[in-house]
Amino acid sequence: MDILQKYFADFTEKQIQQFIALQALYEDWNGKINVISRKDISGLYERHVLHSLAIAATVEFRPGTEIIDIGCGGGFPGIPLAIFFPSVQFHLVDSINKKLTVVNEVASAIGLQNITTQHARAESIKDRKFDFAVSRAVAPLKDLWFWSKPLLKKLNKNEIPNGLICLKGGDLAEEISDSTVRPKVSSLEDLFEEDFFQQKYILYVER
Template sequence: MRELGEWLREQVAPWGLSLSEGQLRQFQLYYEHLIKTNEVMNLTSITDAREVYIKHFYDSLTLSQVVDLSKAESLIDVGTGAGFPGIPLKIAFPGLKLTLLDSLKKRVGFLQEVVDRLELTQVSCVHGRAEELAKQKGFRESYDLATARAVARLNVLAEYCLPFVKVGGAFVSMKGPSVEEEINEAKRALHILGKTTCQRKEFLLPDEMGKRNLIIMQKRDHTPKAYPRKAGTPSKQPLS
């Protein structure tokens, strides 16, 4: 496991990201607890150590290539699941104030266990739906950055995530290899939800483990009060 930690440190060093021995230990503890809990709870289909380090840890940290996380004070990870990309980003950037949001209570319990075990500070593990929380004071337009690695299409994710983002902040969606169609169909939604601009960065995972895209959306105006619509509506009637 130490070898994988050293490998990760070498991979991210060219990005200007320096991981200490303590941070590598946190990644190892995270992996161990993920695999142990995965035996009784469905958290990930990826359990091989090298695959976890590449497809979960390395993949999560690529977000630091498109956003200056040293200047971002607050991040919300919407539909975080087993904690990706939020927890790896918190390990690498301890100063981030992180909110991990998930709709499944069991997963939120797991996330709190990880936070406690890794002794992470300024992390909130929140059980709830984005459509409801994004209406609440303290959440709405309160974050420098929102991110999601969820499988919903971009126009749906935008309605979940952009209401959390401050004007001038960004939403970064982490996607697989084919995104052009999603970006095109999301243009109207991005305009409605904050006159949002959109850029894309493509990269390859190591060991030929796949192509990824980061969709970076900069929010230029307030999200109208009507959004997000009530729970279930964004996915059933996407903005297009």
């Protein structure tokens, strides 16, 4: 938890308690359903929560914004972002239902009211539109953009236009070239000094 407060100083008491509760909840659920690498659970706040909040460090979502988290797994980046932005609505989608069980139980345990979940593949969603799609290392950028674009609203309500925001790592040159889009790429090393964030990036593709 200390690592979060190193970079974000204005949490409410409720947000602090919600973030603190995540460690025990994920340790408990990870024992039943493996949603986080066993070696990573001790680094939950750095490798999962702070990594997710890199999006919050670069974008200020306005109240009422609707965001879909594609391939949310155990709830990243969606759950940390939902804690950070309590007035923003998050729809967490995954094709593996047991992972959504963890998301729903964690959200319920910490009193998150701004999360909904759906057991589906993103490409099968036809009846909803969102301001942004977010994702964390789920699929190549080409696929993420193909899934995201039809789900994005045309009318913008935030400072930046609607689009896809995803967290990725490694050498992305070939992946970006294959995607046929030109994302804005920002290095997480510029945000966070920990070694974990070397060669980690946030990509933004405008609708």
